[in-house]
Amino acid sequence: MASSLTVNLEKLAKYVNIGIPLLCISFFLAGHYYSFYFHFLTVTFFLATAINFYYRHVQKTHSLLSNFGFVAQGRYLIESIGPELRQYLFTNDTEERPFNRAERAEVYRKAKGIDSSSAFGSLLQFDGSEYKLRHSLYPVDKKNIKPYSLTFGEERGIKHAYTMHKPIIISAMSYGALGKNAVRALARGARKAGILMNTGEGGYPKYHLMEGAELIFQMGTAKFGVRHEDGSLSEEKLRSLAQQPQIKMIEVKLSQGAKPGKGGLLPKEKITQEISELRGVPQGEDVVSPPHHIECTDAESTIRFIKRVQDISALPVGIKLCLGREDEFRELIQAMKRLDVFPDYISIDGAEGGTGAAPKAFMDDLGTPLFQALPRVHQMLKDESVRDKLKLLAAGKLINPGKQFMALSLGAQACYTARGFMFSLGCIQALQCNNNTCPVGITTHNRHLQQGLDIEVKSERVKNYIQQIEHDYYELLSALGKESFDKLSHKNVLFPTS
Ligand SMILES: Cc1cc2nc3c(=O)[nH]c(=O)nc-3n(C[C@H](O)[C@H](O)[C@H](O)COP(=O)(O)O)c2cc1C
Structure with a gap:
């Protein structure tokens, strides 16, 4: 041939x-x-x-x-034009990656508030190669289900403990990776629906605050927004930021699923004058964050740093990481026990997670996928008798309620999604987030392209997506025969056999 x-x-x-x-x-x-x-x-x-x-x-x-x-x-x-030809003409509904059309369509329907029931039969596999949920013979009446609530910081008894009422959070995406309109639409949608939004590692969260969203301020390894010139933590800047009433928690990012062992990367094409000011970085060159916080060189120094952030901010403080070596993670838990210091949550980011920009080898070959990492982390915390000292969150292609429920059954107490929310804004998976050419105006600072993203219209979509997910949660909980979210366990998951 x-x-x-x-x-x-x-x-x-x-x-x-x-x-x-x-x-x-x-x-x-x-x-x-x-x-x-x-x-x-x-x-x-x-x-x-x-x-x-x-x-x-x-x-x-x-x-x-x-x-x-x-x-x-x-x-x-x-x-x-191959990717476009394949996307529009040749691949079927369950073939595309990272998300196939069937998965994306479910988010689009939810975001548009369209009835998401389907007919005839599922398009997914039933040959034992996929995770499924196990239902109960005795579904629970939805009226008897206890509403969801989760309080961060309660273990330490802190004054500014934070309670959330929906088990879903907009995952970290910085202003920089996302354009202004996208950030504002997400923040407005989050406010309308009453969920938290993570700021990502983009520095001072000007547009998030403008829209009145409740926020998790993320401190990436470069500590944009709260750094000294040499990259160390500016206690003064962190203290003043944490005093903003909308900032509810701080997240120290140790690593990210799409590029564990590598710091954030913002390509020069995306560094506008405003972004260079908000981050304190020059224009005209790629901004590469260091691979780790300079304060965190081993388990003890990492835990001491978390304690420092907890003390300065007086807020719940979580860490985000992708599971790599299990012995290192166990050492981290043991250091927590030795120092009697626990982050208020650990967020596990699966290796399948998304990114604004990352080297391909890191995206393809590094890190533990979520459904392998999450039960291991949950079990290690239990083995060390510290599972009740902190909350566990999860991210990694959890864009629809079914997958989110699997994570909630495997140990997570709430789910993060980034790309789910991008789809709710109209992302078409053009895979151009690093080029400043996003055709639907989400991951670009090009004014012309951003025009297509109407903040008010899209914030309604974000709100709808959240509300429909919440609706499905209670339906699923009822089918699984559970009266509350904390009753979910791995017994509700049917593991792949092949
Ligand atoms: C455009 C984009 C930007 C991101 N920026 C950040 C970031 O600033 N900090 C971070 O910790 N993770 C970042 N992430 C990773 C997400 O927060 C999330 O952990 C990951 O995509 C897994 O969630 P998902 O599979 O639902 O997208 C980004 C992801 C995307 C797609």
């Missing part, structure tokens, strides 16, 4: 290479003898001949162009 394609391409290239100059000469003669207007075509084919000559005999970087000239451009063109 491949060789016949090569032969055809060779023949075609030969015809084109001879044909273009011949056409150029023909149009020249026609222009000379018949009509001057033929010279427009003469010029066109002359340019084509020159370009073809350049491809074949001057440039040395592309072998295909050297060997086949113009014809090879067709391959580059088709390759460049």
Whole structure:
């Protein structure tokens, strides 16, 4: 198959290479003898001949162009639009990655408030390769279900403990990775629906605060917004930020599923003047955060740093990490016990998590996927008798209630999602978050592209998405025969057999 394609391409290239100059000469003669207007075509084919000559005999970087000239451009063109062709024409509803069309469509329907019931049968696999939920023979009447509530900081008895009433939070996405309109629409939606939003590691959360959302301020390894010049923590800046009434918790990011062992990355294309001011970084170069907090070099120094942040902020303080080596995680728990210091929550980010930008090897090959990490972390905390000292959160492709319920059954007490909320804003999975060219205006600072994202309309979608998820939660809880969220356990999960 491949060789016949090569032969055809060779023949075609030969015809084109001879044909273009011949056409150029023909149009020249026609222009000379018949009509001057033929010279427009003469010029066109002359340019084509020159370009073809350049491809074949001057440039040395592309072998295909050297060997086949113009014809090879067709391959580059088709390759460049391949993802779109596959997305729109060739892949079926359950094939695409990271999220297939069926998964995305469920979010779109929820966000638009459209009835999400379907007919005929599920499109998913039932061959033992997927996680499923186990229902009960004795569903519970929804009237008897205890409403969800979770209080962070209650274990330490702090004054500013925070209670949330829905087990879902908008996961960290910085202003920088997201454009202004996207941040504002998410923050407004979060306020309307009454859920928390994580600011991401983008520094001072100007647009989040503007929309009145309740926030988890994330401190990434570069500590944008609360740093000294040398990257260490500015206690003064953290104290003053934590005093803002909308800031309810602080999250110290140790690592992220999509790029564990690597700090945040904001490509230079996305650093506007405002972002450079909010983060305190120069324009015109990529901003690469350090791989770890300079204060955290081992288990004890990490736990001491968390204690410092708890003391300065007087708020609940959580940590976010992707599970790597289990021995290191166990050491972290043991250091907590030794120092009698516990973060108020641990958020487990699965290796399948998303990112605004990351090296491919990190995205593809590093870290533990959520459904492997979460039960292990839950069990290790139990083994060390500290499970009741903190809350456990989870993220990693939990964009729909079914998967979120699996995480809640495997030990999580609330779920984070980032890309679920991006879909609720209208993300079409164009995979261009790092290029500033997001066609639906979410991960771009291009004014023209952002225009398409109407803050009020999209904030309603965010609100709808949250409300419909909440509705499904109570339906599922009833089917699983549970009267409250804290009764969920791994027994509610059917594990893959293949
Ligand atoms: C555009 C984008 C930006 C992100 N920015 C951050 C960030 O600033 N800090 C962070 O800890 N995680 C960041 N993440 C990771 C998410 O917070 C989340 O942990 C991960 O995507 C898993 O959730 P999901 O599978 O529901 O998207 C980002 C993800 C995306 C898609």
